[in-house]
Amino acid sequence: MQIQQALQELITKMADDELVIGHRNSEWTGLGPVMEEDIAFSSMAQDKIGHALALYRLLEEHFGGTDPDQFAFLRNAADFRCCHFVEMPIGSYEFSLMRHFLFDHAETVRYQALALSKFAPFQHLAGKAKGELKYHTLHADAWIIQLCTAGKDSRERMQAALDNSFQLAGGIFEPGPAEELLIAEEIYPGESALYKQWLSHISPVMEKAGLVLPEMTAPVYGGRTGKHTPYLQQLLNEMGEVFRLDPEATW
């Protein structure tokens, strides 16, 4: 595999993660536990979709990719490279919050690494996302600590949410094809390095919250090679429904 192709795979999986979790989190709009949280969570979901758009634009501008809207709305599940974690239905609010916490710290370490990338457009993107991600993790950390210290029932539910999420979160770091080429060119440090940094980011928060960090015994892989849960195709059908009525329409 050529380096250009490996880089496209990297951008595609990052963008698909952002688009799918952004869409999932937007499903809470109007249903959040309180109005203030509803607005904050919806706003962060918009940020995710913005990150996806910026990445799809990189594919379009640097690799001759298709129009970002077409690429986002017309592909089927097998062409997506997102991890299973982001595909999962929103479930309970504690699951969605835990996913937000685990995913956004993973995103933060990834963008921090990309700020130093030899692929210049990554540096620019990482600079733009920095402030948004700072807020996302601040929000996530505050909620995790708040709910884990709000009594026995609340703490147990948060621990259960973590236990149910952790192997799925491991899927974020599924090694990509030919990523050693990208590591050698200092385009990014590779998934296992990011995984270690991620653990060092989430551990202090978990400790403060009194959460027990599970062992990563069986990370859920498959998404990066186009193998998905049935939830993804359902999501894509719904997300692209209006777009597919007239893909050539000007909005």
Added chain:
Amino acid sequence: MNDSLDPRVNRLRLDKNDGSFKVEEGENWNVFEVFHQEKRGAHHEHVGCVHAPDANLALIFAKEQFGRRKKCVNLWVVRSADILAFDLEDEDMFANNPDKTYRDASGFKVMEKINKFKAHTK
């Protein structure tokens, strides 16, 4: 009978009529006033309020309620209950202000100086 769809109301289980209920610590959220700063060094201006369990989350909520559009460099939050204000009937203390025009900051010939300065720097 309680027909509310609001989870905050339903959590109180008002239907369970055994005479009394206890509000647990942390169950009752507070209102926080939010102050917005448009640029460094500028005054923080009151822009509204948020409902939150503590000051930390109030600040986090305030960022998206009041700091996601237009320019903003910082926010303050303060618990509404911590604000001390006069009673409405004490408004009479200010009643004669409009008569005391000698206290207004007018009559200074500052504009002249400003115009002179502007002309000079052109």
